[in-house]
Amino acid sequence: MAAAAMNMQTQSAKIRKDLRQTFRNKRLALSTAQQMKAGKQLVKQFQEHAVFQNAQNVALYLSFNGEINTQALIDHLWSLKRNVFVPILHPFCKGQLLFQAYTPNTKMRHNQLGILEPVLDVRYVCPLENLQLIxxxxxxxxxxxxxxxxxxxxxxxxxxxxxxxKHQATVAGLAHELQLTSTLxxxxxxxxxPYILTSSKLYSFS
Ligand SMILES: Nc1ncnc2c1ncn2[C@@H]1O[C@H](COP(=O)(O)OP(=O)(O)OP(=O)(O)O)[C@@H](O)[C@H]1O
Ligand SMILES: [Mg+2]
Known part of the structure; x- marks a missing residue:
């Protein structure tokens, strides 16, 4: 690669790294009470939008590092008898995720990134095409x-x-409103x- 192109790539990586740090710090500055409130409001928003209503198999994630608290949403989905799946780092395809069923009885472990994930059991892994919402x-x-x-x-x-x-899930990001910036x-x-749901609104980009 030409030196100039390499330099631009390095610069872009540095900008992205700095942005990650800035926005992580913003999230982490939220108090536990603010996080709990945001998590509850996220459920209300989720209930308000038709695009989320009919998904039986839903992939989401367990919050980490100040991410908007998803536990209230998981409880809501469980109460509706929806199937909840959370990511596992693929054991040998580096960089890939598997989505495995998550219930109150699922045995959990910390993965190499320090994030809780279900103990791998292939019987409960959901193929991507069987998810209706990610x-x-x-x-x-x-x-x-x-x-x-x-x-x-x-x-x-x-x-x-x-x-x-062939069958594509609806995909939406979950975020705190303070994670919005004008241009990344x-x-x-x-x-x-195509969508981002925060505790106060649904952003639709499609
Ligand atoms: N489809 C892909 N195939 C192979 N490598 C990829 C693909 N997408 C991203 N990568 C690699 O992953 C690395 C990280 O990508 P990026 O900085 O966009 O992460 P991110 O979007 O912030 O992370 P994440 O998707 O895990 O939240 C990059 O080095 C990039 O080359
Ligand atoms: Mg990326």
Whole structure:
């Protein structure tokens, strides 16, 4: 690669790294009470929008590092007898996620990123084409639906794999309102989101 192009790539990586830090700090500055409230309001928002209503198999994630608290939403989905799936780092396809059923009885472990995940049991892994709704975490989003994640490319890989499936899930990011910024720098592999749900509104970019 030419030195100038390499330099630009390094600069872009640095900008993305700094943005991640800034938005992580903003999330982490929320108090436990604010997080609890945001999690409850997220359920209200979820209930208000038709796009979320009919999904039987729902992939979401267990909140980590200040991410909007998803436990109230998980409880709501359980109460509706929906099937909830959460990500597991694939044991040998590096960078890929598997989605495994999550119930109050699921045996959990900490993965190498320090995030709780179900102990792998292939009987409970859901193929991507059987999910009707995928709710993704994010660090920041912009007014065009661009998404900055944790930096592992896990959801970018999942969303690109989803594009090749016959039955495609609805995809929405979950976020605090303070994770919104006007324009995020993007890379060629980034997949924008059609929806982002916060505790106060649904952003629709499609
Ligand atoms: N579809 C893909 N196939 C292979 N590598 C990918 C793909 N998408 C992203 N990557 C790689 O993953 C790395 C991190 O990507 P990026 O900075 O966009 O992460 P992110 O979107 O913040 O993370 P995440 O999706 O896990 O929340 C990059 O080095 C990128 O090359
Ligand atoms: Mg990305």
């Amino acid at each position: 709710l993704t975490p994010l660090v920041a989003f912009d007014t065009s639906g661009n998404r900055l994640g944790m930096g592992g490319g896990f959801y970018d890989r999942t969303l690109v794999a989803l594009q090749n499936k 720098p993007t890379e060629t592999w980034d997949i924008p989101l």
